[in-house]
Amino acid sequence: xxxxxxxxxxxxxxxxxxxxxxxxxxxxxxxxxxxxxxxxxxxxxxxxxxxxxxxxxxxxxxxxxxxxxxxxxxxxxxxxxxxxxxxxxxxxxxxxxxxxxxxxxxxxxxxxxxxxxxxxxxxxxxxxxxxxxxxxxxxxxxxxxxxxxxxxxxxxxxxxxxxxxxxxxxxxxxxxxxxxxxxxxxxxxxxxxxxxxxxxxxxxxxxxxxxxxxxxxxxxxxxxxxxxxxxxxxxxxxxxxxxxxxxxxxxxxxxxxxxxxxxxxxxxxxxxxxxxxxxxxxxxxxxxxxxxxxxxxxxxxxxxxxxxxxxxxxxxxxxxxxxxxxxxxxxxxxxxxxxxxxxxxxxxxxxxxxxxxxxxxxxxxxxxxxxxxxxxxxxxxxxxxxxxxxxxxxxxxxxxxxxxxxxxxxxxxxxxxxxxxxxxxxxxxxxxxxxxxxxxxxxxxxxxxxxxxxxxxxxxxxxxxxxxxxxxxxxxxxxxxxxxxxxxxxxxxxxxxx
Numbered sequence: 001x002x003x004x005x006x007x008x009x010x011x012x013x014x015x016x017x018x019x020x021x022x023x024x025x026x027x028x029x030x031x032x033x034x035x036x037x038x039x040x041x042x043x044x045x046x047x048x049x050x051x052x053x054x055x056x057x058x059x060x061x062x063x064x065x066x067x068x069x070x071x072x073x074x075x076x077x078x079x080x081x082x083x084x085x086x087x088x089x090x091x092x093x094x095x096x097x098x099x100x101x102x103x104x105x106x107x108x109x110x111x112x113x114x115x116x117x118x119x120x121x122x123x124x125x126x127x128x129x130x131x132x133x134x135x136x137x138x139x140x141x142x143x144x145x146x147x148x149x150x151x152x153x154x155x156x157x158x159x160x161x162x163x164x165x166x167x168x169x170x171x172x173x174x175x176x177x178x179x180x181x182x183x184x185x186x187x188x189x190x191x192x193x194x195x196x197x198x199x200x201x202x203x204x205x206x207x208x209x210x211x212x213x214x215x216x217x218x219x220x221x222x223x224x225x226x227x228x229x230x231x232x233x234x235x236x237x238x239x240x241x242x243x244x245x246x247x248x249x250x251x252x253x254x255x256x257x258x259x260x261x262x263x264x265x266x267x268x269x270x271x272x273x274x275x276x277x278x279x280x281x282x283x284x285x286x287x288x289x290x291x292x293x294x295x296x297x298x299x300x301x302x303x304x305x306x307x308x309x310x311x312x313x314x315x316x317x318x319x320x321x322x323x324x325x326x327x328x329x330x331x332x333x334x335x336x337x338x339x340x341x342x343x344x345x346x347x348x349x350x351x352x353x354x355x356x357x358x359x360x361x362x363x364x365x366x367x368x369x370x371x372x373x374x375x376x377x378x379x380x381x382x383x384x385x386x387x388x389x390x391x392x393x394x395x396x397x398x399x400x401x402x403x404x405x406x407x408x409x410x411x412x413x414x415x416x417x418x419x420x421x422x423x424x425x426x427x428x429x430x431x432x433x434x435x436x437x438x439x440x441x442x443x444x445x446x447x448x449x450x451x452x453x454x455x456x457x458x459x460x461x462x463x464x465x466x467x468x469x470x471x472x473x474x475x476x477x478x479x480x481x482x483x484x485x486x487x488x489x490x491x492x493x494x495x496x497x498x
Contacts, residue, residue, distance in 0.1 A: 013491045016461070017255060020487065021262045023480055024246050025239045025269070030465070031231025033061055033068035034077075034474035037084035038180055038204035039222055039232045041211065043092040049219055053230030055092055058085050059101065060229070066104030067112070070468040070475035072420040074379050075115045076123040077475045079147060082108055083133045084204075090140045106143055113145040120374035120381070124473050125178025127155040129204075132181040154329040167191075174288050174325055176200040177235075178473065180208035188213055194285040196237075197221050201283040203232045204473060234476035241282035243270060244296040246484035251300060252390060253433070253492040258304040270297050271306050278315045291316040291324045292335045292377070295342035302345045310346035313339065313355065321362035333366045334375035334384045340391040360396060367399075371406040379469045380419040382407070386430035389437055397442070404438050407431045408449060415456035424467040425460035426482045428453055433489040436496050454493045461490060 040054035062068055062085070069081035086105035089098045116122075127149045137144045149155075159182065162168060162175055168190040170176040177200040179186065186192060192199055192209060197217035199205035203225060206218055225236045243266050250256045256263055273280055279294025281287045294312060301308045316322045316339075324335040340359045343352060366373055375384040385403045392400045407417070416423025417431040432453040439445040460466075466482045468475040 010491070010494050013461075013487060013494060014255070016487050017250060017491070018262075020246065020480060020484055021260075021266070024243050024266055026480070027237040027239055027242060028479040029233035029236055029238060030468055030477040030479060031057070031227050031229075032070075032234045032468070032472070032474040032476045033058065033081040034084050034472075035203040035207075035234055036061075036230065036232040037068070037081070037088040038207040039226070040085075040088040040230075041091055042207055042222075043088075045211065046219060049223065050226070050230075051222075052092075053226065054232060055088065055230070057230035057232075058088060059095060059098070061231075062101055062104070065111075066108035068105070072379070072418075072422060072424075072467055072469070072475075074123075074420070074471075074475055075112055075119050076121075076126055077379075077471075079109065079112045079116060080123055080126060080130055080133070081474045082112070083130065083137060083144060086142060086144075087133055087136050087140065090137070090142060102142070109144050113147060116147055121376040121379075121471060122150055123471055123475075125175075125181055126150075126473075127152050128159065128175075128181030129178050129473060130181075132183070158327055158329070170199070172288055174327065177202045177205060177286065179205035183208035183212055186212055193218060196285045198236075198285055200286040201235050201237055202286075202473075203234075203236065234470075234472040234474060235283070237283050237285060238478060239284055240270065240273065240280055240293060240297075242478060242480055244280070244293055244300065245478070245481040247300055248296050249481070249484040249488040251303065252437075253488045254495075255488065255491050264304070267300060267304050267306065271301060274301065274306075274308065276309060276312060279312045288325050289315060291322055292332070292338050295335070295338040298342045299345055302342075310343065310349040310351075313342075314351075317355075317358075321358065321365075330376065331362065331366070332375055332377065333363060333373040334377055334387055336362050336366075337373075337384065337387040337391040340395065341387070344391075344395075356395065363399070371402055377471055379471055379475060380424075380427050380430075382417055382419060382427040382430045383469070386434045389434040393437075393441060400438070400442070404435070404445075407434060408445070411449060411453065415452035415454075417453075422467075423456065424469065425457060425463065425486055426466055426469060428457050429482075429485040429489040432457060433485075433492055436489070436492045440496070450493070450496070454490070457486060457490060457493075460486060 036054045036057050043052040043055050067078045067082045068085040069078040082105045086102045089102050130147050134146050170192045179199050198221045199209050278289035280297045281290050282293050298308050321331050324332045336359045372381040373384045374381045388403050412423045414423050416428040418424050418427050435445045466477050468477045470476050
């Protein structure tokens with residue numbers, strides 16, 4: 001374990017970055033209760049496959065309060081994860097204590113039901129996956145509550161549009177990622193499986209498909225991502241997402257070189273998948289064009305001299321804002337901030353002024369409290385407000401000032417930051433990097449605040465496991481992305497110290 005003294009050694013930090021570069025694209029994602037539970041439901045149907053290990057994983061990962069889900073409390077995560085887990089244990093559990101585990105889970109759901117409105121954002125696909133699980137649980141004789149649903153009408157419109165097609169094509173449809181919410185409606189003639197025989201790179205959706213139709217290659221996909229203890233990641237693969245987000249962290253602290261062989265190799269991968277019309281997507285096996293990914297990739301490719309054009313952002317433009325993907329139910333502040341950052345690299349584009357104004361107007365509408373934005377892809381507002389410090393620099397400095405004040409005033413006594421009341425290395429990395437960038441470009445920050453944060457963060461320079469904060473259908477960690485955020489921030493701090 002390194003100390004704050006060690007992080008002054010830039011060579012050590014750069015050596016970690018070199019190791020990370022060699023790993024980007026390996027799809028390192030933490031196992032989660034929600035997707036593990038869906039795979040555990042296959043244990044009896046496919047007895048010759050080791051899906052029973054996922055049942056055992058559930059037994060070992062029930063929380064003290066009877067729930068399943070991430071350690072830090074996000075109510076939608078706990079509700080969906082617990083519901084999925086008790087359905088799996090009720091269907092396939094054979095351990096003498098499984099009935100008690102299920103009972104504790106039932107009790108916990110009734111306590112969670114009134115608190116779902118406390119979350120800033122739902123988990124992905126919650127309106128359809130939660131209702132599907134409630135139906136399954138009820139058919140099994142479980143006594144579970146029916147959750148209130150935000151955006152129910154918007155989801156129903158998208159579901160009807162897909163299911164009413166005479167020839168259903170799930171590929172490239174965002175609903176495919178949450179197919180488990182509609183698995184009983186999937187017909188054998190539907191086009192569902194990707195080339196790697198996953199459903200939209202979602203283990204839960206793939207498992208639900210296998211509950212209806214057998215496919216040996218889909219089984220092998222799940223086997224290939226199951227960890228040694230039976231745990232299943234929230235999504236896999238995430239190669240484009242992992243590469244773009246990780247490289248962006250390194251790029252913005254000035255440690256990347258575009259002619260570095262590995263950096264060029266990674267950028268070539270992005271360029272080979274790039275579309276001049278619709279940009280990029282998060283996975284080779286779920287090719288839904290994504291504004292967030294497109295903006296992050298545009299920044300990198302433009303910097304490295306690839307002939308990308310900002311015309312690509314027209315694909316995501318709507319009348320009053322931009323969408324992360326076509327037919328998005330609720331817009332994302334994070335996607336708008338990432339786009340605003342990308343536009344700073346395209347100031348000569350004819351629509352630059354119009355687009356910047358549209359983004360700023362949208363951000364103002366999203367700004368409900370005047371201190372921070374929250375975003376549906378991450379449980380912590382510190383993530384999206386870290387983006388804001390870069391995106392708004394010399395564009396709207398007054399909005400930056402309020403975000404910086406919020407960050408400073410919410411630092412925890414241990415030097416870190418944590419929106420869910422406990423400091424985490426990831427959130428601390430975002431806050432410290434934001435403060436360092438602001439200190440270097442705009443106005444000096446009290447050095448004691450910075451030193452205290454760096455002292456906390458330096459303890460985690462060699463960590464490999466982090467608190468799940470990213471929102472899928474449960475909270476998860478894209479490990480290499482988080483590691484890149486931490487190491488990049490410590491690199492910036494090492495330069496600040498000079």
